[in-house]
Amino acid sequence: MGGLFLAGLVLCLAPMSVALGEEPPASVAPAKESAGASKESAIPGILDRLEKLEKKTDASGIWKTLGLKISGAVDIAYTQNFNNPNSNLNQLRIFDTNANSFMPHLVQIMLEKPADVSGDAADRAGFRARLNFGLDARVTRARTNFLPGQSNSEMDFQELYAQYILPVGNGLDVKFGKINTLIGYEVIQSWENPNFSRSFMFGLGQAFTTTGLRLTYQINPMALVSLGVVNGWDNVDDNNKGKTMEWLVALTPHDRFGLSFYGSYGPEQPNRTFGGAFTSGPPAGNSPSSNRLASGVIATIKATDKTTIVLEPYYVNETNNPTRATNAALKANARWDGFAAYVIHDMTDQWSARVRGEIFEDAGGSRTCNGTFDSAGGTNTCFGATNTTFPTPVAQTLWEVTPTLQYKPVPSLITRIEFRRDQSNKSVFQYGSVATNHQETLSFQVIYLF
Secondary structure (H helix, E strand, O other): OHHHHHHHHHHHHOOOOOOOOOOOOOOOOOOOOOOOOOOOOOOOOHHHHHHHHHHHHHHHOHHHHHOOEEEEEEEEEEEEEOOOOOOOEOOOOOOOOEOOEEEEEEEEEEEEEOOOOOOOOOOOEEEEEEEEEOHHHHHHHHHOOOOOOOOOOOEEEEEEEEEEEEOOOOOEEEEEEEEEOOOOOOOOOHHHOOOOOOOHHHHHHOOOEEEEEEEEEEEEOOEEEEEEEEOOOOOOOOOOOOOEEEEEEEEEEEOOEEEEEEEEEEEOOOOOOOOOOOOOOOOOOOOOOOEEEEEEEEEEEEOOOOEEEEEEEEEEEEOOOHHHHOOOOOOOOEEEEEEEEEEEEEOOOOEEEEEEEEEEEEOOOOOOOOOOOOOOOOOOOOOOOOOOOOOOOOOEEEEEEEEEEEEEEEOOEEEEEEEEEEEEOOOOEEEOOEEEOEEEEEEEEEEEEO
16 A cells, blocks of 8 residues: 555656746656566556556646646855955855855745746736745845845745736736846846856846836747836835836847846835834935936857857946945945856856856945845845944945856756855955955855756
8 A cells, every 4th residue: 555655646746847947748758668568468567557547647637737837946055265254254245145154045946837828818827936945035035125124034935926928919928926127147046047156246236026017028039028117126015105117128139149138217215214103204315216227238149059158237326325324425326337247168968167257336335235244144244244233335346256167967956166256446355354355265056956
């Protein structure tokens, strides 16, 4: 009985899609007939019965019937900081914050029903729920204004939205809920990025998610447009009375070249202190009527069959700099900009070498050094921070170079080794107990996809 129960359990799970980001197979192939089996046997063997049971299960499996997919990942890493900071933190990092330490970064589980533009009305409806657990979830949760004061919660719904494809032209894709941002090349989940660590530009200067309404239309195989109305950058609850517009125009004139133009515009500063009374007014230095304009380009070049080059210039300007409340020497406008370049060379299906180079300017001092040791695991800290005290905001220019070697022994297992050198024109990093202008780290990462 125990053997039959186990076999039945395996067969019930067979129809599930288990490859992250890939479409499930059309059907589960039946077991091949043994070469020595007799087709005229009067008494069916256990393999014959299991094969019939598998066919019945596949035909009526609830996952296949409902069109559901479940997938996920486990992400663990170790980072060595050669500065050996007394704070035990890597300065100005986003997710890889712990120095000389193993980090269980993320367990991600995603349940979705992809909408199908070619199906009937029911097939055109879908949803996605992407749930994160672990140390990285502290950061994505803290980026939102949901339940302020819980910045160290290690659970976060990264995405949670409903979807419907309207039968208009080629299909108008409508998403409603919390969605990954249109801004930038890099994303939250590291396995979809070329490198383990995230760029300054993504981690310090771009939105992670947006909550609202997004429309996407594929004009033809070479052109796609998206337009959204959202609460603002990373806001689950709107922090003011305005709304932010987001957009994306993606062009693929050639199968070896693509251009994406993205951006957003709208008020991002709060009109009251979250967690306080509605009459408390905006925090010091904030102006809820100030608008933020963000714009960028992603150029993707397939130089050879094995080599891809990605270039991303980026620019943001905000009409009021809230950090002037603590440092009057900063500029009146909050401006930050950058440029990142990636080279990805796939030597084989298993081995790949990648390198990222980047420069990021925080001209207004509003995006860098905004963390404390006790907030979201020490993300975006600088020399001078304490458990509860922020360092003095400073305008600075950062640059970094990050080579990464990736090896995939099997498609579901990713291993990486990464060296990274960070530098600033200000002494914001920590060498032991003193300030310095550079930081070098070596990281080892293992990811399992299911």
